[in-house]
Amino acid sequence: MEPLTKTETSSQRADRSELVLTALDVTKSYAGRPVLRGVSLELHAGERLALTGPSGSGKSTLLNCLGGVDRADGGSIRFKNRALEALDGDGLTEVRRRDIGTIFQFFHLLPTLTAAENVELPLQLNGVAPAERAERVHALLKRVGVLGRAQALPGELSGGEMQRVAIARALAHRPAVLLADEPTGNLDSRNGAIILELLRELSDETGTALLLVTHSGAATHICHREIHLRDGLIAGVRDKDAD
Numbered sequence: 370m371e372p373l374t375k376t377e378t379s380s381q382r383a384d385r386s387e388l389v390l391t392a393l394d395v396t397k398s399y400a401g402r403p404v405l406r407g408v409s410l411e412l413h414a415g416e417r418l419a420l421t422g423p424s425g426s427g428k429s430t431l432l433n434c435l436g437g438v439d440r441a442d443g444g445s446i447r448f449k450n451r452a453l454e455a456l457d458g459d460g461l462t463e464v465r466r467r468d469i470g471t472i473f474q475f476f477h478l479l480p481t482l483t484a485a486e487n488v489e490l491p492l493q494l495n496g497v498a499p500a501e502r503a504e505r506v507h508a509l510l511k512r513v514g515v516l517g518r519a520q521a522l523p524g525e526l527s528g529g530e531m532q533r534v535a536i537a538r539a540l541a542h543r544p545a546v547l548l549a550d551e552p553t554g555n556l557d558s559r560n561g562a563i564i565l566e567l568l569r570e571l572s573d574e575t576g577t578a579l580l581l582v583t584h585s586g587a588a589t590h591i592c593h594r595e596i597h598l599r600d601g602l603i604a605g606v607r608d609k610d611a612d
């Protein structure tokens with residue numbers, strides 16, 4: 370597969386020292402039960418950070434708070450220069466729409482839209498002109514290896530193909546950060562490995578930071594750093610470059 374072209378990525382070829390996401394002492398409870406008990410982390414442009422921990426340790430909750438899907442109860446989350454807690458609902462939606470891409474274990478493609486239409490949707494929402502939308506959708510589907518499936522509905526695709534389409538959709542609007550919640554959790558090991566390699570290559574090509582929630586030890590190998598969460602607290606940080 371060819372890498373994305375320069376013009377495709379130049380606007381987001383980022384300074385790798387740039388801090389894109391900062392969480393400071395983030396707390397969150399559900400029905401009075403603490404789920405996040407003071408979590409702090411930093412994510413730089415182009416960095417791949419694995420978030421690991423047992424089921425129920427708060428990984429998805431943290432990802433949802435960082436992505437502005439859910440509101441933290443306390444602490445601060447800064448996305449580039451904007452504190453999410455200072456934004457109203459519309460402000461949060463705008464940050465999500467412009468700066469964040471998300472992929473999930475169960476793909477979450479819209480079932481009545483074709484693969485190409487799923488990828489185009491975030492561009493429509495961001496007001497990108499039709500000709501440029503078509504160009505970007507084509508380049509992305511080609512890059513992730515499913516151009517031949519552009520007109521297929523999600524129900525006609527395999528799991529691996531669906532996740533490729535979902536990755537194309539998540540990157541279409543050139544977000545600064547890609548949040549991935551167990552993206553290989555519903556794939557066999559071969560397809561899981563392909564998806565991880567694709568994520569590694571695409572974050573290198575585009576400078577998009579990746580926060581990867583994973584159960585799988587294999588998935589942490591594509592990351593520069595690993596944060597281990599236990600009972601809503603960071604129990605360990607491992608710098609993979611130092612191994």
Ligand SMILES: Nc1ncnc2c1ncn2[C@@H]1O[C@H](COP(=O)(O)OP(=O)(O)O)[C@@H](O)[C@H]1O
Nearest residue numbers: 399400404422423424425426427428429430431
């Ligand atoms: N919307 C919710 N309402 C109530 N409890 C929730 C909700 N979301 C998550 N939880 C609880 O918070 C804890 C952490 O969940 P989660 O963040 O999904 O963990 P993980 O992704 O690490 O498995 C779990 O005990 C879960 O039951």
Ligand SMILES: [Mg+2]
Nearest residue numbers: 428429430550
């Ligand atoms: Mg989870």
